[in-house]
Amino acid sequence: MKFGKSIIFFTVMILAVLNGFSQDHLYSQFFNAPVYLNPALNGQFEGDFRANFIYRTQYTTSGSPSTYFTASMDYNIPQFGGGIGIIFNRSSEGNDFLNTNNIAGIYSYSVGNDDYILSFGLQAGISNQSIDYSKLVFDDQINPTIGIIPGTSSSADALAFNNKYYFDTGAGINLVVGNFMAGAAFQHLNGPNDSFTGTPVKLPLRSTAYVTYRLDLNSSDNMDEDDKSYVIPSVVFYKQAQSQSTSAGVEYKHRSVSAGLWYRSGGQSGPSAVVVSLIFDLFVNKETREKFRLGVSHDAPVSGINYGGTSGSSEGSINYQTINPNRADAAPKFEGATHCYEFY
Template sequence: MMMRRMILFILIVVMPLISFGQDYIYSQFYNAPIYLNPALTGQFEGDLRVNALYRNQWSGLASDFSNFSTSADLNLHDINSGVGIIFNRSNEGTAYLLKNNVALSYSYIIGGDDFTLSFGLQAGVTNQKLNWDKLVFGDQVDVNSGYIPGSISGAERPNVNSRFYLDANAGTNLVYGKFMMGVAAHHLNRPDESLSGFQAKLPIRITGNLSYKLTLVDDQYDRDGTYLIPSVVVYKQQNVTSFSVGSQFKYAGINAGIWYRNDGHTSGNDAIVFSVIFDIFNRRTNGEKFRLGISHDATTSKINYSNTGGTSEIGVGYEKYYKNSSSGGRANGLRCYDFY
């Protein structure tokens, strides 16, 4: 019992401190395309796309580890470009470490008879804020009973508890036949996110994604066929490398998937992810589509599921053509690949 209480204490109090410098990762990466890779800006079937994704990490704990991302982007097919805006927010633990980021995104697309190659840039501003009064230090902890209620630490307070910094990202993505592959680099300018006065540059995060769309039952309209879509996404930031590998089964407006995620640490195993996507409506003539995605991560690491309660995500998306759009009603040209 004492061991379990100490594990939970470490998760709730210490994890927010050691998580500085590591980005959060979404299980439903396909429902946060601009977060995954700026080169995916404007890469969809339609003229307008809106996405929102919320992640509640370790929902069985009393502390709050949550992330939220929402974006809107336009497919400017007449000038072979995509433009968008994204807002990201994270709340980490009892220390109430809050991060708010807003960024503009742009992509340029080169198309051929059987491929689409896009290049993306993203730049914005991040605000990081820490509630110092919520932090717990060693002189506030008893080895037997844990946190000492009402105790005051002798740790020296920092001069500031909030910081703004510029952040820049870039990426490229290639669609070739039934393959999609991409790579992105985030925090290219290595911004200093320290609140203590000592420099703490944010490590560059490299993301790679690869998917293949295997046709099981063909259809005149690509979107209404039946497919198996195996994918792998790899993340590397500083000395941590993690990956997610799995597959999704897509039939008309229903998409179900299962994934294995490795967290890159000594234990390796992190979670098994189950996901399902519903396209509430999906009209061929104007590309209008409303999407609901739900997923749950069942923790498989040494922390175990009984302690954390797992992690849940819910995402929504909307796509449409403008009225009288010059590209409306197209049946899956190179710009309108639909992997998920």
């Protein structure tokens, strides 16, 4: 009986992924994947060079787990109030039968003054999607009594294509006014064709919008910024085709440690979940702002899929930023304004 339930669950997961080919993955630690969240956040940090890495494993014990990875590197150009960068994304879904890779270049620029900063970002690159048929199980390979029949092949017709390349573009905008930040980003603006059948199917536009507020708990104290405490509530909304999700929560930041608690609605994109996160900033040199950031988070589903059968989802992230000692000193373009990186 238990094995039968596992087969049913596995089949449901496969169908869900097949029906959701065109849905992008989302990170619970959106603040530790800023360039993935919005290309307008490219080049927005203290220092000259930044590298971000984030990894997510989803429904590890379900029998059909999925993994996601993003790496980005960006270079801050003070004259732009932004910079240039590159991002790589990889997703392996349904026990690695569906793999998607993307690499893209990013350019960002800001306008404003000491009261506000308005940033723009553009992204363009190449994506590849492929299917590994050896990891798919069809109904004629399943025996109602014993389950999957070892060594059998299916008579199901193969798709016309199992390896697809396409050009992909995105853009974003971000506004910071005092202790308030809001932004929006759009991916797949050119509507690339990602069909495996030969019949053109456009990859749906992915829209992201967010608002964040930074509450200084020591505003009346004459303290160094690094010693202050902040409460940072945020709301992030995602929509792609008929799938949408909203993350709402709060982060408490004290010196170099941050803790967060979030609720993410599932809708048609999956079960709702409660997310906890913990972030550590390890400064190598505070004067030059050279640092490592380590982040961990865990999602516990509270509706739909049972937690005991999936073990939820986990994320780990690493961020490193440093300066170029050979580059001439250049003041930030809007030195007196609050910058987006001060919210995360």
